[in-house]
Amino acid sequence: MTTKAGRHPTTRRTTVTERAPLPPKSRRHLPAVAVLPFLDLRRENGDAPLAEGIAEELIQALNQVEGLRTISRTTSFLYGGAGLPLAEAGRRLHADAVLGGSLLEGEGRLVLKTELVDVASGRELWSETRAFERKDLFAALEDTARGAASALSLSASFRPRRPVALEAYGYYLRGRHYYYRFNRRGMGFAAEMFRRALDLDPGYAPAWAGLANAAAYAYIYIERTEPQRELAESCSRKALELDPDLAEAHASRGVALSAAGRTEEAEEAFETALRLDPNLYEAAYFYARHCLAAGKPERAVEYFEWAAALRPEDFQAILLVAQVYHSLGVEDEAEAARRKGLTLVEERLERAPDDVRARYLGANALVALGEREKGLAWARMARSMDPDDPMLLYNLGCIHALAGDPGEALDCLERAVAAGLTQRNWFLHDGDLDAIRSHPRFQRLMDGLAD
Structure with a gap:
């Protein structure tokens, strides 16, 4: 196993604290269903x-169905409205079955038409048309999921859900859409959408969790102010008060506590979320990011791999675990993860060339794999799309540090700090920045950052 000089190799699997839940068995080889x-x-x-x-x-x-894996929304939603037959969309998504349909309204009732298709044969496995009152949307969707699972010879049982007004739910969905852009502009829109959902339904716990996540992101990466920290704290606590058994609420609590530097409490919240729902990608992914920022790279590896097992088609967790392996000196593992992640990024950019995050994470992988000029070209393209975003600028700093360009790396990092990304722990524990740590400008930058 190849390691960097002066570092000790680590095994692929690491030991976590006793209170941490055990990772699920890899879902990579389970039958996969795509939902368009x-x-x-x-x-x-x-x-x-x-x-x-x-x-x-x-x-x-x-x-939640045992023995089944779902293709992530990030990937499957690219084929929504593409006009492809369901089986063809399923083939492109490497799924075994694909579920799609339409929503209509007549005489004050919603009508949901659903079809499940076997990808290999193109044969319809199951279909139904279901009419229901607007207030019964979630119950109808549970019945639809149960019918699809039964058609796949699987059984399903679901946690009861609190009804929510359709209009509030619509704003919540818009908030999630903007949140997952992971940039400053999108985060502002996300917070506004979550607030509108709560104006219509103040008891809707997922919207409180969403607002907490947006505020915590802003506090860590955009605007490190007490109002943002307090908003993340109060909203995450409200989500838990409304629904103590909601895994998403515990995950948002973990994000808020992590932003506030309350490390052990954050870990307890993330672990509770994963006990309640071991398949919650966001809990594993944000727990991994917390561990990395807290200087616990071995545990970060464990939870990034957990997240990657839940969404094998998503490029983020696999590329970030590659960076952690590099920081640990485990270069064989780092290279393998980077090559796999880069393949996923290329597939993503083929369908969504404007995905800035895919572009700069891919640029990082290219430079680390020795494709310096191509990686820097991707980095320039990402910067042209969103030149002032602090998260982008920080990642550009990492890319240029890996590329052996300390001046440009430090310029980008200084701009990221000026734009609001001021959490010291990220700079302290990110292995991509190792090459510039002794530079006087980096040391001055660190001296000015908050803990």
């Missing part, structure tokens, strides 16, 4: 976020 965004055919109220929300609810429900 439903077509919203309502004449007056056609709404893409609601159509995506229906699919997302079905993804989350089917992800």
Whole structure:
């Protein structure tokens, strides 16, 4: 096993604290189902976020079915509205079955038409048309997920859900859509959408969790102010008060506590989230990021791999675990993860060339793998799309540090700090910055950062 000079090799699997839940068995080889965004055919109220929300609810429900893996929304939603037959979309998504359909409205009732298709044969496995009152949307979706699971010879049982007004749910979905862009502009829109959802339904715990996540992101990466920290704290606590058994609420609590530097409490919250729902990607992914920022790279490896097992088609966790392996000196593992992640990034950019995060994470992998000029070209392209975003600037600093360009790396890092990314722990524990740590400008930068 190849290691960097002066560092000790580590095994692929590491030991975590006794209270941490055990990772799930790898889901990579389970039968996979893709759920496409439903077509919203309502004449007056056609709404893409609601159509995506229906699919997302079905993804989350089917992800609870033992013996089944769902393709992540990030990947499957690229084929929504593409006009492809379901089986062809499923082939492109490397799925075994694909679920799709449409939403209509007539005489005050919603009508959901659903079809499940076997990808290999193109044969319809199951279909139904279900009419219901607007208030019964979530119950109807649970029944739909149960029917799809039964058609796949699997059984399903789901945790009861609190009803929510359709309009509030629509704003919540818009908030999630913007949140997962992971940039300053998107985060501002996300917070506004979550607030609108709560204006309509103050008791909707997922929207409180979403607002907490947006505030915590802003505090860590954009605007390190007490109002943002307090907002993350109060909203995450409110989500838990409303629904103590909601895994997403515990995960948002973990994010808020991590932002506040309350390390042990954050870990307890993330672990509770994963006990409640071991298939919750966000809990594993953000727990891994917390461990990395807290200077616990071995545990970061464990949870990034957990997240990658839950979403094998997602490039983020696999590329970030590659960076952690590099910082630990485990270069064989780092290279393998980077090559796998880069393949996923290229597939993503083929369908969504404007994905800035995919572009700069891919640039990092290219430079680390020795494709310096191509990686720097990708980095320039990412910067042209969103030149002032602090998260982008920070990652550009990492890329240029890996590329052996300390001046440009430090310029980018200084701009990231000026734009609001001022959490010292990220700079302290990111192995991509090792090459510039002794530089006087880096040391001055560190002296000015908050703990």
